[in-house]
Amino acid sequence: MIGLLSAYIDLALGLVLAFLMLSLLVSGLNEAIVRLLAIRSKFLWAYLRDTLDGDAPKGRSWLPSGLRDVFGALPFARDPRPAHDEEPAPAVPSTPPPEATGGDGITDLLYERVREIDHPTRGRTSIANLPPERFAVAMMELAATEPGGVEGLLERLKATGSPLHGHLKGVWESAQRDLDRFRQGVERWFDSEMERLSMLYKRYVKWVVALLALVVTLLFTVDGLEYGKTLLRDNAYRATVTAVTDAGPAAYDELKAQCEQADPVPCITDTLSQPALVKVLDNAIVSMSVPAEGEPSFHWNGGAWLDRLVTPSHWPGFLLTYIALMFGAPFWWDVLRRITGIRSRRQGG
Known part of the structure; x- marks a missing residue:
């Protein structure tokens, strides 16, 4: 029961952080346009x-x-x-x-x-x-x-x-x-x-x-439903990794099957270093990768982005993201504070 509750809390935090990040992007673009055009x-x-x-x-x-x-x-x-x-x-x-x-x-x-x-x-x-x-x-x-x-x-x-x-x-x-x-x-x-x-x-x-929320949603093709499933899958994956020490060789064999490799260590390292929140913008028309060594690089992702954009199965998730962004960054910041218990300076004295 505690593990299930933890999974739902992780899901809520992940969604709120993603929506807050994208809402801040929308607010920043709006402020830039307002200042540029006076x-x-x-x-x-x-x-x-x-x-x-x-x-x-x-x-x-x-x-x-x-x-x-x-x-x-x-x-x-x-x-x-x-x-x-x-x-x-x-x-x-x-x-x-x-x-x-x-x-x-x-x-x-x-x-x-x-x-x-x-x-x-x-x-x-x-x-x-x-x-x-x-x-x-x-x-x-x-x-x-x-x-x-x-x-x-x-x-x-x-x-x-x-x-x-x-x-x-x-x-x-x-x-x-x-x-x-x-x-x-x-x-x-x-x-x-x-x-x-x-x-x-x-x-x-x-x-x-x-209009800006629609543009951000479509340019980054953030599917809110897909992102929620990814969060739950990541949580389950981490739980499997944590259970290896307690469950013995059987859990290790299951982990190898999930990674489809004889040695799952590189797969585990890659997955844990790229959680769902980091990968939420991977489907943008221009994606960015940050390797373990070297400089970050940008990649044109136009073909995959267009395929994802015209796939009807993603449209409900796009709609969810768009509606979430319409609430604005202050709303999602307030939700984050309530979930995490962060208190503002005024409230904390």
């Missing part, structure tokens, strides 16, 4: 342009409105970010004419007030997180340049057709025209908007993660 920064400035200046040219929203925009327009076709400027914010904000909108509108005035926290990314701003306090102060600075203060700023926003007019007017009325309460109200409003934007960003990123 997705977070584009998402923020797309929202700001929608909120401060209105729709993009041709009446389209700057924010993605569907999967086509998520995978095409936002990463490649339209860049809503202002051009990077190394100069510090001027003491007196610029005042474009009231009819100025789009690239000369409120969004660029906002960037002018916050560009001290910026550094360039291929000529564009890299700001991907705008603190609510900084946004509120920027709005107060813009209001200070208007003849009527906040009232003047609201009139300018109304004249340019900015969607921000309605939001700030509601905050100004609820603050009863008190400047300090208005600033605090703008902070709270912008903070809630950033939370909403984060939820929208995560919803769209799930589609990217789903």
Whole structure:
């Protein structure tokens, strides 16, 4: 009974470690794409342009409105970010004419007030997180340049057709025209908007993660069911090796039969040095081998990979792996901690 329980624990640990490793790979690829294409920064400035200046040219929203925009327009076709400027914010904000909108509108005035926290990314701003306090102060600075203060700023926003007019007017009325309460109200409003934007960003990123999980599953052709059987077989094999000293020549003969060699020692050494977790990526389109001596080598595995990919018996295992990767690395790390009893620093004190 204890041996059976141990086998199931080994199976659970092996599956969790494999799914955690592959989930980390998916997360790493996603983070690399996000950083390379500056997705977070584009998402923020797309929202700001929608909120401060209105729709993009041709009446389209700057924010993605569907999967086509998520995978095409936002990463490649339209860049809503202002051009990077190394100069510090001027003491007196610029005042474009009231009819100025789009690239000369409120969004660029906002960037002018916050560009001290910026550094360039291929000529564009890299700001991907705008603190609510900084946004509120920027709005107060813009209001200070208007003849009527906040009232003047609201009139300018109304004249340019900015969607921000309605939001700030509601905050100004609820603050009863008190400047300090208005600033605090703008902070709270912008903070809630950033939370909403984060939820929208995560919803769209799930589609990217789903695509990457599918690519990883198919490129490495990790059959979760086959891998589970390999784990159980390895456990049984190790149990046989351990039992040789207690069971005598009969167990040794059985071991020779399994290895199909007169001397099973090389077979035992090779099997124990390459457990299932090490071999889980052997079926990738490009496999890697690490010999006992010498440098690691890579091998093109295209023919065997394609045969495995089009074999229907592997498809349920691929589906299991794909669904497992959709849970994400944090989920599998938490499962691993629960199984092994690892405690986080916060829990361990």
